[in-house]
Every structure is written in C-alpha cells, then in structure tokens.
Amino acid sequence: MSTLALASPHPGVLAARIPLAPHAAPAVSELVQRAQRGDEEAFGALYRAHVGRVHALCLRLSGDAQAAGELTQDVFVRVWEALPSFRGESAFGSWLFRLAMNVFLGKRRATGRRERRVFSTAEPAFLEQARERAHSGEQLDLEQAIAALPPGARSVFVLHDVEGYQHGEIARMTGIAEGTSKAQLFRARRLLREALSR
C-alpha cells in the first residue's frame, strides 16, 4: 500500500504517513496543480490529507479548541488564495506549514491579543481533545502543561521540541531573533519541568 508523506523538517522522526488505497489517490503534486486551476475537489483532497497536521499545530499554538478550528479554516482559505503563487520550490506540506504559522502570527498581531489565560484548566474542549489523543497519563499531563505556557514560550517549544524545527528556522518563520528563540525554549522547558514534577 502506498502512503502520502506529509512534510517534516526531520524525515523519519516526525513525518506523518497516511495510508492510501492502491491507485486510489492522485499524487499531491497533481492535486496541487488541479487546485491551482480552481478545482475545489482537488483542494478538498489536499485539505483532507493535511488538516490533521495543521489542526494539531493550531491547537497547540492557541491552546484553545475553538480558536484552533477557526485558525485551521483561516489557514486553508489562505492556502486557496495563495495557491497561484506556489511554485513547488519547497514541498507543499512545508509551504502549508509555514503559511499556517504566518496566519497564526498575523492573527495574533492583528487582534493585538495577548493570551494570558491558563487554558489547561479553563478550556474544557481542549482538555477533552487532549484526553482523546493522549496514549498515557504522562502525555496528557504534558499537553496540559504545554497549553499553560506563556504564548511566546509555547510557540517556540511547539516548533522546536514537538515539530523538530531548529532555532534558525523558527527565527525565519516567526520573525524573532535566534537568541529569543533559544531563551524562550529554555523558559518553556524549565516551566514544563517544574509543572510536571509537581
């Protein structure tokens, strides 16, 4: 059975592979080309192949299940709008992931929102989703602790320790300095260790 590989900065470590039925699905590049010509059905197939990964990112960055759903929708609408400018210089999944980051950061800047709530205890939908996907109590604790991090530290931690990006890549994607990325990662790890050892 063939698989559809989703983009990952560290192949073999982070790549998600979705099983596909033999001869059932066209290649991503073909779907992209069709979507670039305005084919909504092809774009729907791209959505289905990538929505889990985009939603996971949005969920962890926002720490809020409802906001994550809205962000995910915004990302795919933005992808549709930006598709004509996609020239295939990077993998579609990588391009989409960066675009998702831009949408998240743009929305945060545009609304001027500074998330200071502690979502791990205040947001039941987030907890419910975290419970469903956690394979162990430790994973659930970790998800909750990540959601409770300050926003800047949380973004860097998700990109570095969960998604596997390097500080230089994070700096380019988010517009912060490499030193800020390193400092925020340290802050996140220290706060997580303290939270998980309580």
Place this chain on the structure above:
Amino acid sequence: MTCTELRDRLDAYVRGRLAPGDAAALEDHLTGCAACSAWLEQLEPSTEGAAALAKSIEPASDLWPGIQARLTPFRGTRVTLPSWALAAAAVVLIALSSAITALLLRPGPGTTMASTPAVSVSPLEAQYAAAATELSTELERARTRLSPATLAVIERNLAVIDSALAESRRALAGDPGNAALERLVIATWQQKMDFLRRATALSGES
C-alpha cells in the same frame, strides 16, 4: 550583557520578572554567544515525550463545509506582486467596477470609502460576509426576473469586486496590521455590499 549577568538573571527571565530592556539584552546575548547557548541546552535538555506527541490531530468536527463556503473563484495564472502593487491594482479594479456600475445601473446613495477608520478587520469581515451571503441569496432568487444581459453585467461586476477583495485581503495577509490595507479591505467589502444592494433593488423593479 555578559555571560555572568545572563546566568544571574535567567531565573527572573523564566518567571517573566525581568524588565523588557533586560529581557531583550538577554535574548540578544544568546544570539551571539555559543557558550551560553550550549549551557542552556545542557541545563534544560529536550522535554521527555515532546517529540512523541501526536503530529496529526483531526478537528472534532468537519471544517471543510465552512472552508468551501469561503473559497473565492479565481481564474488564470497569477503574477506575484509586491503588496503596494496589489493595493494599487485593487484600487484600479474598484474604480473600474464603480464606473461600470454607475453606467449600467441606476445611481444610488454614495459610499464613503475613504473615511473608513482603521479597525480590526476579521470580526467586521465576518459581518460583511454574512450580509453579502444574504443579499446574494436574495439576488439568486430574483434571477428569473432579470434579463440575461443584465445578469451577465451583474456577474461580471461581482467577479471584478471579488477579485479586488481577494487581492486586497492577500496583501493584508502579507502585511498584517497595515492600516491602509485594512481600510482597503473594508472599503472593498462596502463596495460589494453597495453593488449587491443596487442589483437586488434592480431585480425588484424588473
């Protein structure tokens, strides 16, 4: 900031108790100091289990219908332009659309595009989108009362406005917080609403 100062102030940074200027100096130091960067990595290595967390999490409900409803049709290959050029192109399209509308449809009350204040666009856009959907539905119901020629003109003008809207939204997405682009997006929505209202009124008179 020196290496010693960084180590002394690290705990205050973690607690968010460092003055903004000191926090920025600490971060600047880490950009250039490999020794302190390595020390931090040694002090707090990767959090156990983080890399093993699920990379793909399906949404609780299907988001596709909501996304599909927001997809704007586009035609042909697009050329990537800088945001100022996109904004200028959008202005030209809006002006063109206004001129065609004024020629072919009865004049209505004037719009005040230039005086729109800079606002957060997303919530307003949602309201405009909902209102535009209502008017579009009403116009769709009235199709049979309009001549094919009038319908063609209406559809052509709507396509021009939608194209301008998509371009200005894309420019804003590339430069979030740009007040001029925010005004442009809102002005384009106003243009679309104005046109839909006129077209709907026209269908009522036919």
